[in-house]
Amino acid sequence: MSIMKLKRCFAVLLAVTLVFSLITPLRQASAASDPISISAKASILVDAASGKILYGNNIDEQLPVASMAKAMTEYLVLESIHKGKIKWDQTYTPDEYVYKISQIRGLSNVPLRRDGSYTVRELYEAMAIYSANGAAIALAEVIAGSETNFIKMMNDKAKQLGLKRYEFVNATGLENSDLMGMQPEGTTADQENTMSARDMALLSQRLITDYPEMIETASISRKTFKEGTDMPNYNWMLKGLIYEYPGVDGLKTGSTSSAGSCFTATAKRGNMRVISVVLNATDGTGDIKTPRFKETKKLLDYAFNNFTVEQLFPKNYQSKKQPTVPVVDGKGKEVAIQTNAPVEMAMHKGEKENYEPKLIIDKSKLNDKGELSAPVKKGAKVGVMSVEYKGKEKQYGYLTGSNAGQADVVTKDSVEKANWFVLMMRGIGGFFAGIWNGATSGIQGWFK
Incomplete structure (x- = not known):
């Protein structure tokens, strides 16, 4: 066999070995992705x-x-x-x-x-x-x-x-x-x-x-x-x-x-x-x-x-992104919201940091502007605090098909409806504020 043919055979053998060396770990990784085998x-x-x-x-x-x-x-x-x-x-x-x-x-x-x-x-x-x-x-x-x-x-x-x-x-x-x-x-x-x-x-x-x-x-x-x-x-x-x-x-x-x-x-x-x-x-x-x-x-x-089992968030937890919900026609203009119970669940050890709280507001409770209408009772449910997983471990979901790892989000306090005089004054204030804003916008336009 010539030296050239030997070189070609060696190259083919090297290529085949390289392919198998790449495939074998993939096969092992695929088998390892299934955590246990139950007969x-x-x-x-x-x-x-x-x-x-x-x-x-x-x-x-x-x-x-x-x-x-x-x-x-x-x-x-x-x-x-x-x-x-x-x-x-x-x-x-x-x-x-x-x-x-x-x-x-x-x-x-x-x-x-x-x-x-x-x-x-x-x-x-x-x-x-x-x-x-x-x-x-x-x-x-x-x-x-x-x-x-x-x-x-x-x-x-x-x-x-x-x-x-x-x-x-x-x-x-x-x-x-x-x-x-x-x-x-x-x-x-x-x-x-x-x-x-x-x-x-x-x-x-x-x-x-x-x-x-x-x-x-x-x-x-x-x-x-x-x-x-x-x-x-x-x-x-x-x-x-x-x-x-x-x-x-x-x-x-x-x-x-x-x-x-x-x-x-x-x-x-x-x-x-x-x-x-x-x-x-x-x-x-x-x-x-x-x-x-x-x-x-x-x-x-x-x-x-x-x-x-780890606690993902405690009772009375408030979302940092949205700790309150606006209120219309109330003595207060917003109300604080919080969870009514803690959420704990089993997870792979060391995985707690890969779970993040996720606030889901029930839009059916709000008006077109995203506000609650007064009066608002203390403890009224306005949504749920769920969790999102950001890690890489295989997830199988929940028994019911929905995220059971969640707690209701409720109002922290009550908000009474404002009386007619307060609502009237707010209306008047809003009216004049609209005029003033319109006027200042017009004046600013003169100098553009």
């Missing part, structure tokens, strides 16, 4: 306080959720308690449907006696701790008279809470085919409850926020039902259980043949509470119990190792 059909990690999504994959696909649907049953039970529609100590005697379902030990159940009497609290604990299906249907009947009526309440409440991709067809999360042909009217034997990971996280956030006492029950590792049935919690990440994880105190597991291994967890450390959801988690072994805990651990590790 599940859908997964999400959320800051419970603000609803900020810290990580998400396939979060809007509607998938079977199995017994995690009981979170909605829990919500409606607690709502009914708070509204006084039912009481913890009121009793229930099983009908034939509830009795038969409760006897199926292949499903999660506490066997109920046909002539037994059970309090709402006993049934609620059986459902929340042991995922007892007969108990869930019993509670549905206590609240709505029938499971058929109850699933309408479930779907109505989902819409009210802002869920977008869901369908509730029973109170338990079982596949309807497990209900022995007694599934709720209007549903078929091949149906089951479905939700997106985003909606499951949103429902869980509202459950924790609206009824924080539910954590007291969800965190119980084991309890004995009144008939002597042992009720171990299927959430194996609770204290003292096989996959114990510091800070985990809820929420709900689920598994069916179609849903696979599912788990909605919540954990709190310091001032940060997070919610995670995995749908159809897998480890390649076909195991339907443990993958949900292994994948959840990845999510929780990622949250607590990489994020911190």
Whole structure:
């Protein structure tokens, strides 16, 4: 081979090496841009306080959720308690449907006696701790008279809470085919409850926020039902259980043949509470119990190792760019505005300086000149103080699709309407001021 050919071969080899050296870092950077890898059909990690999504994959696909649907049953039970529609100590005697379902030990159940009497609290604990299906249907009947009526309440409440991709067809999360042909009217034997990971996280956030006492029950590792049935919690990440994880105190597991291994967890450390959801988690072994805990651990590790909760602005914060709003026809000509609450949220450690407050005034509250009309009440809402992110970390948005990391902006003081004499004098002053300004403008024009 001639020297010329050797030089050409060397040049080609050098060029190829250079190209690969440039491509490889790009490929590595692309892989690194995805912070964690979760082996599940859908997964999400959320800051419970603000609803900020810290990580998400396939979060809007509607998938079977199995017994995690009981979170909605829990919500409606607690709502009914708070509204006084039912009481913890009121009793229930099983009908034939509830009795038969409760006897199926292949499903999660506490066997109920046909002539037994059970309090709402006993049934609620059986459902929340042991995922007892007969108990869930019993509670549905206590609240709505029938499971058929109850699933309408479930779907109505989902819409009210802002869920977008869901369908509730029973109170338990079982596949309807497990209900022995007694599934709720209007549903078929091949149906089951479905939700997106985003909606499951949103429902869980509202459950924790609206009824924080539910954590007291969800965190119980084991309890004995009144008939002597042992009720171990299927959430194996609770204290003292096989996959114990510091800070985990809820929420709900689920598994069916179609849903696979599912788990909605919540954990709190310091001032940060997070919610995670995995749908159809897998480890390649076909195991339907443990993958949900292994994948959840990845999510929780990622949250607590990489994020911190920071206060972005305090209560009574005033925008430096616009601390006041003008007022027309008032004793004062402007009113100070401020936030009515602080805003805190989880963020990547060291990222606080990349968040800036953003004032958004509600223009519907103002006239064409951008003024409030007197009288103005103290504490009247005039807008919101939101935040803008200026950094480079990947952002996943918020559970509701809008910026939940915000506080209302309200008037600091009241402004009374000026009396007729003051308004008249202002009008006269404005009239003469207009004449004077016109005159001085004309005079100045003489000397141009």
